Amino acid sequence: MKAAVWTGNFKIEVQDKPKPSITNKHDALLRVTSTAICGSDLHLYGGYMPGMEKGDIMGHEFMGIVEDVGEDVTTIKKGDRVVACFDIACGHCGQCNNKLFSECDVTNSSDAQEDLYGHRTAGLFGFSHMTGGYAGGQADFARVPFADVNLIKVPSSLTDQQVLFLSDILCTAWHAMELGEVKKGDVVAIWGAGPVGLLAVQCAQFRGAKRVILIDNVKYRLEYASQKLPGVELLDFGEHNTVKRLKEMVPNGPDVCIEAVGFHYAKTLLSKAEMLVGLQTDPADIINELIISCRKGGIVSIVGVYAATCNRFMIGPLMEKNLTMRAGQTPCQKYWDELLGYIESGKLDPTFIISHEPALTEATKMYKLFNDKQDGCLKVIMHPTA
Ligand code: NAD
Ligand code: ZN
Structure with a gap:
């Protein structure tokens, strides 16, 4: 599959990478339809944040169609159209029970990590090996751990552009x-x-x-x-x-x-x-x-x-x-139902921020435009073509 990967400071390349697969029973595999570049990606792009390795797949704002689910996933099924949350939560720990999903205390899973400060965490997509080294969603496909918690189903009446920013911003x-x-x-x-x-x-x-x-x-x-x-x-x-x-x-x-x-x-x-x-x-x-x-x-x-x-x-x-x-990092899942309701009723329309909408293969150019603030760049959404 194609993916936007980090190859050094201020260097993003589109490369062929192996397609991910379900590795845990709680996973879903997504075929990505839309993925955005975030200001947080610029911290990695410019090398301000350590922990990136050459070949890491970028991206934590993405959505798509579910291709497959692990046997423990109960609310998400193949064919669902979903938005992923940028911070990965387990959904069962004390923090998740208090809706502070972005500070998840996950244990007992190969998706449990330790963050920079030695706290347990389930990590972030595409955000360096300090936060778990998860492959990001600027790719044709992405693995989403704890799919029941980290994916929200979106109605077919809403476009990708209307709902993608539920992933983060x-x-x-x-x-x-x-x-x-x-x-x-x-x-x-x-x-x-x-x-x-x-x-x-x-x-x-x-x-x-x-x-x-x-x-x-x-x-x-x-x-x-x-x-x-x-x-x-x-x-x-x-x-x-x-x-x-x-x-x-x-x-x-x-x-x-x-x-x-x-x-x-x-x-x-x-x-x-x-x-x-x-x-x-x-x-x-x-x-x-x-x-x-x-x-x-x-x-x-x-x-x-x-x-x-x-x-x-x-x-x-x-x-x-x-x-x-x-x-704080945002516990998106806490706000999902309320914000999806405002989008559906037309009270909030976040699409006005989109300035560029190319194919994922344009990622190198788009990172530069967004970082350098050229060509009126505000928010870039990229579309994989797999
Ligand atoms: P961005 O880099 O496009 O926007 C930042 C803006 O701040 C730029 O327009 C820049 O010119 C401006 N700026 C620079 N110095 C300034 C100053 N001294 N005073 C006022 N403005 C100044 O990024 P973005 O996508 O809008 O993201 C903004 C921030 O939010 C980033 O740090 C990003 O990592 C963060 N973020 C946090 C979360 C979270 O969960 N808390 C989620 C998403 C993004
Ligand atoms: Zn983001």
Whole structure:
């Protein structure tokens, strides 16, 4: 089968790889119909996250048709059209019972792994050997462990484009809302106008936020947001210092500050003088910008991916301002039924973020466009042709 594989930093090749098969009784085998490139893939693409090996199959956002299931699978059957969840959960442990599927404590399975910090986990698709080394879904076929938990059946009335983002980023935008407790009347600031940030704007508006401010320095992304998401206010950090400008726009600070950027953009450290002044942060000190900007008693919600240490973290204002700070990988399965309902009823339509939709064989070019932010690239969906 064909697959998009990592062959080194900033190198993705489409190669022939062996077709996967059912290896555990709880598996399903999917023929992939659509698969997307995620901002999280850029952490691997650029080599910011260790644990990739040459030949690893990329991709954790995918959907398709079930080709086969293992003998323990009860709710999914051959021929079902399904979306897969990017984080693999067992469905039976204490964490899964509490619906924190993204922190699954799986044991007693060859699909049990240990993560970077020594915690048990079932892992992530296509996301390095730090998270299990699972083959990803940017391929003609993919094996999905614990199929009953990690696949959602989707109705034939909805297109792949409408439902694919249930695999990750629509759920992630929603997770940002839930972590931030975004509600009617809130002022919400969102760092990052990538696919996650744009969907977060849509979700915040849907939940009745009074004002939504979107921050980035990529002009075509900001312009696209103002076209497609009327009412959104823009902050271009190429033209303004984010913290200063946000203070002018919202003097008391936003109720909720959402981070939809991620660690590979956060490159610099604060100087001592800057830390004391507070308002003089470097644009790249993203988490500290959220902490400084948030209103007293407000919530900082982080869905951008961070690995290990990053930034000189501003514990001072976090404590002094009575802030709540939450972060996490998204437990998509927790939100699936609700979000599928909103898509079906037309209340949420995530398709507006799709900018490119080529065949999977174009993966090399598409990674470069998405990483380099060329050709108006926002969200790439690729279609295998097997
Ligand atoms: P993306 O890389 O396309 O978007 C990030 C955007 O942030 C870019 O447009 C970039 O220009 C902007 N940016 C860079 N520096 C900034 C700054 N200082 N202030 C404001 N904006 C800045 O990626 P994406 O697909 O939108 O994903 C966003 C983040 O969400 C990534 O870190 C990704 O790994 C993460 N993510 C997390 C989860 C989860 O489960 N928590 C799931 C999916 C994606
Ligand atoms: Zn993703």
